Amino acid sequence: MSEPNATHPQNATALNSTHQAAQTMNISSSSTEHRTRNQNPLVLLSPPYSRVTSYQDRVSAEDATTVSKVEVKWVEDDLFLGCDEAGHSVVFDSALPTPTRTKPRPKGIGPMNALLTSLGACSGMDVAAILQKRKQRLDSLKVEVSGRRPRYGHPKPFTEIHLRYLVGGAALEEKYVKEAVTDSITKFCSVAATINAKAKISFSYEIARA
Numbered sequence: 461m462s463e464p465n466a467t468h469p470q471n472a473t474a475l476n477s478t479h480q481a482a483q484t485m486n487i488s489s490s491s492t493e494h495r496t497r498n499q500n501p502l503v504l505l506s507p508p509y510s511r512v513t514s515y516q517d518r519v520s521a522e523d524a525t526t527v528s529k530v531e532v533k534w535v536e537d538d539l540f541l542g543c544d545e546a547g548h549s550v551v552f553d554s555a556l557p558t559p560t561r562t563k564p565r566p567k568g569i570g571p572m573n574a575l576l577t578s579l580g581a582c583s584g585m586d587v588a589a590i591l592q593k594r595k596q597r598l599d600s601l602k603v604e605v606s607g608r609r610p611r612y613g614h615p616k617p618f619t620e621i622h623l624r625y626l627v628g629g630a631a632l633e634e635k636y637v638k639e640a641v642t643d644s645i646t647k648f649c650s651v652a653a654t655i656n657a658k659a660k661i662s663f664s665y666e667i668a669r670a
Contacts, residue, residue, distance in 0.1 A: 600628030
């Protein structure tokens with residue numbers, strides 16, 4: 461006769477089988493739950509839990525852009541004064557005759573020429589920065605910008621713009637000069653990127669090592 465608390469071998473085997481089956485069921489259930497979570501992170505999550513979003517998802521349209529503001533004030537005839545928020549100013553005027561100026565003498569730059577100068581300045585800043593990054597000693601830099609547009613009709617947008625870079629430096633390496641002007645127009649210059657959908661932009665460069 462066996463002891464009252466002793467477990468019969470057959471009963472022990474049955475208990476072990478039942479325990480293993482229960483573990484198998486738990487593992488299977490856990491695996492299924494894990495797969496479900498991976499397939500759809502929101503299936504088994506209830507508030508306040510939610511899917512973790514990336515940084516880019518959280519950036520609003522306002523945060524991803526900048527806003528530039530300027531103002532242009534009329535002075536007289538075609539004379540205007542443009543100012544940015546920092547107080548820097550540009551004088552604009554026209555060479556066209558007006559009722560009060562039959563032979564005008566412009567007191568400022570014309571708006572279309574101002575556009576060309578903005579392009580030259582923007583690209584020139586890129587070129588100078590790239591050459592400095594490449595450890596190139598820049599002694600001088602001038603950007604000549606010319607634009608072609610219709611003589612008659614309205615409006616008269618530029619259809620072709622050419623930039624000629626005159627770069628000075630005794631030890632300048634041409635490969636870096638070429639890289640600087642090319643990358644400026646094709647990659648970095650925001651003014652060029654703004655107008656190149658309307659005007660065909662071309663460029664050339666000359667190096668003066670004297």
